[in-house]
Amino acid sequence: MKTIVLKFGGTSVGTIDRIKKICKIIAFYKKKRNRVLVVSSAMSGVTNDLVNKSKLISNNFDIAEYDVLVSTGEQVSCALIAGRLKHDGFKSRSWTSWQLPISTEGPHAGARISSVRVKELNNYIKKGGIPIITGFQGINNKLRITTIGRSGSDATAIMLAKFIKADECIIYTDVDGVYTTDPRDYKKARKIKKIFYDEMLEMASLGSKVMQPTSVQDAKLNNIDIKVKSSFISRSGTLITGSKKSFSNQIITGISSTKNDAKITIVGVKDKPGIAASIFRPLSKNLINVDMVVQNISQNGKETDLTFTIKADDLKKTEKLIKKNKSISYKKISFDKNVSKVSIIGVGMITAPGITYRMFQALASKKINILVISTSEIKISVLVSAKNVKKAVAVLHKEFKLD
Amino acid sequence: MKTIVLKFGGTSVGTIDRIKKICKIIAFYKKKRNRVLVVSSAMSGVTNDLVNKSKLISNNFDIAEYDVLVSTGEQVSCALIAGRLKHDGFKSRSWTSWQLPISTEGPHAGARISSVRVKELNNYIKKGGIPIITGFQGINNKLRITTIGRSGSDATAIMLAKFIKADECIIYTDVDGVYTTDPRDYKKARKIKKIFYDEMLEMASLGSKVMQPTSVQDAKLNNIDIKVKSSFISRSGTLITGSKKSFSNQIITGISSTKNDAKITIVGVKDKPGIAASIFRPLSKNLINVDMVVQNISQNGKETDLTFTIKADDLKKTEKLIKKNKSISYKKISFDKNVSKVSIIGVGMITAPGITYRMFQALASKKINILVISTSEIKISVLVSAKNVKKAVAVLHKEFKLD
Numbered sequence: 001m002k003t004i005v006l007k008f009g010g011t012s013v014g015t016i017d018r019i020k021k022i023c024k025i026i027a028f029y030k031k032k033r034n035r036v037l038v039v040s041s042a043m044s045g046v047t048n049d050l051v052n053k054s055k056l057i058s059n060n061f062d063i064a065e066y067d068v069l070v071s072t073g074e075q076v077s078c079a080l081i082a083g084r085l086k087h088d089g090f091k092s093r094s095w096t097s098w099q100l101p102i103s104t105e106g107p108h109a110g111a112r113i114s115s116v117r118v119k120e121l122n123n124y125i126k127k128g129g130i131p132i133i134t135g136f137q138g139i140n141n142k143l144r145i146t147t148i149g150r151s152g153s154d155a156t157a158i159m160l161a162k163f164i165k166a167d168e169c170i171i172y173t174d175v176d177g178v179y180t181t182d183p184r185d186y187k188k189a190r191k192i193k194k195i196f197y198d199e200m201l202e203m204a205s206l207g208s209k210v211m212q213p214t215s216v217q218d219a220k221l222n223n224i225d226i227k228v229k230s231s232f233i234s235r236s237g238t239l240i241t242g243s244k245k246s247f248s249n250q251i252i253t254g255i256s257s258t259k260n261d262a263k264i265t266i267v268g269v270k271d272k273p274g275i276a277a278s279i280f281r282p283l284s285k286n287l288i289n290v291d292m293v294v295q296n297i298s299q300n301g302k303e304t305d306l307t308f309t310i311k312a313d314d315l316k317k318t319e320k321l322i323k324k325n326k327s328i329s330y331k332k333i334s335f336d337k338n339v340s341k342v343s344i345i346g347v348g349m350i351t352a353p354g355i356t357y358r359m360f361q362a363l364a365s366k367k368i369n370i371l372v373i374s375t376s377e378i379k380i381s382v383l384v385s386a387k388n389v390k391k392a393v394a395v396l397h398k399e400f401k402l403d
Numbered sequence: 404m405k406t407i408v409l410k411f412g413g414t415s416v417g418t419i420d421r422i423k424k425i426c427k428i429i430a431f432y433k434k435k436r437n438r439v440l441v442v443s444s445a446m447s448g449v450t451n452d453l454v455n456k457s458k459l460i461s462n463n464f465d466i467a468e469y470d471v472l473v474s475t476g477e478q479v480s481c482a483l484i485a486g487r488l489k490h491d492g493f494k495s496r497s498w499t500s501w502q503l504p505i506s507t508e509g510p511h512a513g514a515r516i517s518s519v520r521v522k523e524l525n526n527y528i529k530k531g532g533i534p535i536i537t538g539f540q541g542i543n544n545k546l547r548i549t550t551i552g553r554s555g556s557d558a559t560a561i562m563l564a565k566f567i568k569a570d571e572c573i574i575y576t577d578v579d580g581v582y583t584t585d586p587r588d589y590k591k592a593r594k595i596k597k598i599f600y601d602e603m604l605e606m607a608s609l610g611s612k613v614m615q616p617t618s619v620q621d622a623k624l625n626n627i628d629i630k631v632k633s634s635f636i637s638r639s640g641t642l643i644t645g646s647k648k649s650f651s652n653q654i655i656t657g658i659s660s661t662k663n664d665a666k667i668t669i670v671g672v673k674d675k676p677g678i679a680a681s682i683f684r685p686l687s688k689n690l691i692n693v694d695m696v697v698q699n700i701s702q703n704g705k706e707t708d709l710t711f712t713i714k715a716d717d718l719k720k721t722e723k724l725i726k727k728n729k730s731i732s733y734k735k736i737s738f739d740k741n742v743s744k745v746s747i748i749g750v751g752m753i754t755a756p757g758i759t760y761r762m763f764q765a766l767a768s769k770k771i772n773i774l775v776i777s778t779s780e781i782k783i784s785v786l787v788s789a790k791n792v793k794k795a796v797a798v799l800h801k802e803f804k805l806d
Contacts, residue, residue, distance in 0.1 A: 058490035087461035
């Protein structure tokens with residue numbers, strides 16, 4: 001007998017019909033004599049509607065009341081799921097986060113789950129009941145409602161799996177797993193059967209929208225295996241794990257690419273300690289996210305060239321901030337708003353030599369110019385002209401045998 | 404310094420604009436240096452929408468989950484009100500029923516409030532804060548969410564006023580008070596300035612839709628004065644009270660009338676103990692509400708004629724139930740589905756003799772035939788042909804100086 005946590009995302013419970021359908025998925029696991037617990041998001045659209053209401057009330061809506069407001073969405077979907085399971089003849093009931101409770105720390109709208117009291121849930125699942133638990137929310141030590149930020153329902157499922165000591169944690173969503181690269185951009189993309197947490201973290205932060213990086217981090221820290229599956233079509237999904245069992249000897253697991261990046265190069269910056277901080281401080285204050293950064297020390301050791309990338313949307317603001325920054329001096333500044341980052345990701349590259357060479361060689365074979373290079377232990381990223389992105393993904397996908 | 408409980412109904416908080424408007428009403432009381440507490444219903448339409456969702460999930464939706472589901476409506480409106488008051492510069496926050504808690508007894512969807520813990524609220528209002536409290540709901544001793552039934556937010560306001568020892572309890576709604584008779588049917592209807600609980604109970608159960616009888620009963624039992632006002636127009640409302648102070652010497656306070664009643668007469672029923680119960684038992688089981696009942700014992704003492712009224716919608720079902728009722732025998736049965744009940748209500752009639760005569764005389768002067776008569780201490784009701792209702796209300800309104 002396994003204990004399984006099933007989590008359903010907003011589109012999976014987006015309509016009354018969808019709720020009826022996912023109750024059949026829940027029934028499937030229950031009928032196999034498992035102990036089943038369910039975590040649900042709000043019906044898709046509901047949270048956005050509530051957020052819009054708050055914006056109409058105030059352009060500076062109180063953050064504690066925001067949590068009171070948006071947390072109602074999951075309460076609705078959980079009541080409907082439990083009601084449907086009872087209709088279908090199962091023992092089921094909803095639990096709100098204060099009823100367990102799910103305790104959180106940290107600020108409103110960005111809280112983190114510190115503990116989940118599972119005593120009542122344990123008694124209930126032992127008696128064959130299916131508890132339906134509100135995702136995305138908890139209470140703080142003042143008994144006020146908190147939310148975990150967007151996609152926080154994944155975090156709820158992972159922390160519940162941890163505290164209930166679940167054997168499996170399955171995240172049902174509207175995609176059927178993690179792909180070697182975005183299937184919309186490259187037809188030969190394949191679904192990945194197994195991916196390491198660290199690889200998934202790189203994939204997630206690079207643009208794969210399957211799971212939020214914080215949730216993957218939660219899973220990694222608590223060593224919870226996660227399976228991502230589609231609630232719309234019945235197919236095997238992707239396992240996100242830290243276990244090395246039955247991994248293929250694939251070196252590269254996936255390739256990701258960004259859209260709408262921009263590159264800024266500042267030439268001839270007077271080099272002194274703290275100069276990079278002086279450049280980036282005003283950007284950080286204005287919530288402009290700097291991604292790749294490359295610094296070349298000049299030959300005379302007194303000047304340096306600094307290149308970095310940002311989202312193209314932030315380009316005008318960034319240009320303005322740099323030009324009015326009195327704490328730096330430089331010779332020239334140039335901008336390129338038609339660049340994209342292409343990354344290859346794989347734990348296998350730690351032990352396999354020559355991956356960098358193979359990557360550059362493959363790009364060169366298609367005459368793709370590399371603008372900036374940045375590497376980590378399990379990832380190599382290159383900046384290329386936006387017009388070369390598709391070509392780059394295709395040649396790398398083939399080179400690393402992902403086709 | 405007064406402590407005032409303000410309650411806002413669904414239409415009063417029905418849109419974002421309405422919420423902004425009622426926050427101005429709240430501000431008005433607060434700026435007069437009162438201690439102000441707010442109870443809110445769900446935004447109008449929201450509860451119905453949730454109920455519809457539950458019906459689409461199951462034609463027999465679990466009643467405990469129903470309470471989890473519909474109780475979200477007040478949480479939304481309270482968060483929005485608190486958010487708006489903060490936007491307007493006031494100290495304010497929402498309290499859900501479990502946060503206080505508001506403790507209830509009795510079944511789901513029909514619970515009654517047994518206590519309201521006001522300690523936190525007291526501290527908060529002493530510091531100048533405006534607490535916004537979810538109406539219509541509470542928790543039971545198993546920490547499950549309960550609801551109080553439709554219009555339960557009035558009950559929340561009344562019980563809160565009791566436990567917080569409020570000086571005033573003001574119910575804001577979409578009508579501006581209680582009228583001598585329905586203003587839509589009779590142009591000369593006047594707003595009543597003060598009405599006794601018992602009169603209001605008779606008015607409410609006879610069809611005035613201002614307040615639910617159970618809420619009036621709550622107010623009476625706990626001796627809480629209630630003022631009913633409109634949140635749409637600024638006018639003095641109606642005070643519902645038990646206090647005799649400054650009441651005029653009006654004998655009749657109001658006149659109510661029903662629509663769509665039906666009369667059933669069973670002639671020549673064999674008279675034996677329990678015969679009325681035998682007739683009404685199957686009706687009660689089928690949730691058919693019997694209103695006026697008149698029994699005439701026959702001269703020989705062995706047979707009786709029984710007349711009673713029901714809602715016209717229930718007539719066919721009632722006819723069927725009586726005809727297949729094997730435990731009774733009778734000579735003849737007749738039906739009339741075009742009848743209405745007209746009632747005059749007033750505590751004054753206890754001490755003023757001759758009211759019955761004046762009522763019958765007035766009706767006779769307009770050649771209105773009385774079909775059935777029923778009286779209580781503060782009410783006289785007559786059944787008349789439906790076509791005579793307007794005429795009856797008009798002549799009685801004039802006779803008792805309500806014009």
